[in-house]
Amino acid sequence: SGGQVQRVMLARALAQEADVLLLDEALSGVDAVHTDELITLFGNLAATGTSILVSTHDLSLVRSRFTRCLTVNKRLVGDGHPSAELADNKLEQLFSSTTQEEVL
Structure with missing residues (x-):
């Protein structure tokens, strides 16, 4: 498998x-x-x-088991504890910037 x-x-x-x-x-x-x-x-x-x-x-695995999280969108966007880096507002910013770039 x-x-x-x-x-x-x-x-x-x-x-x-x-x-x-x-x-x-x-x-x-x-x-x-x-x-x-x-x-x-x-x-x-x-x-x-x-x-x-x-x-x-x-992301659920990162939230539950890891103590540090780096978020990347072509470059390093965030570095910290998963509870902060994977907060809804941060994820929204991370993913909306990708969507906006793809539309342009």
Whole structure:
């Protein structure tokens, strides 16, 4: 399954013992149990000094499990706690600017 492939790819990345992990949609297709385990693992790695950047479109996951959120729209738009960065007014600004640019 797609989730198994994702977990294998993550295992390969983790086996490198890198100081920095850049994970693009790494949790996509992974079931809830394994997602929870992986996020706990990411937290443990971060606590030991590993820098981890996870890109995702799953805003509910970011709100519930992450402590820092970067929002990007062609450039860095926001950097802070998910409760602030994913507030309705910020999301409205983020997505309306994209829509306005596409219309122009």
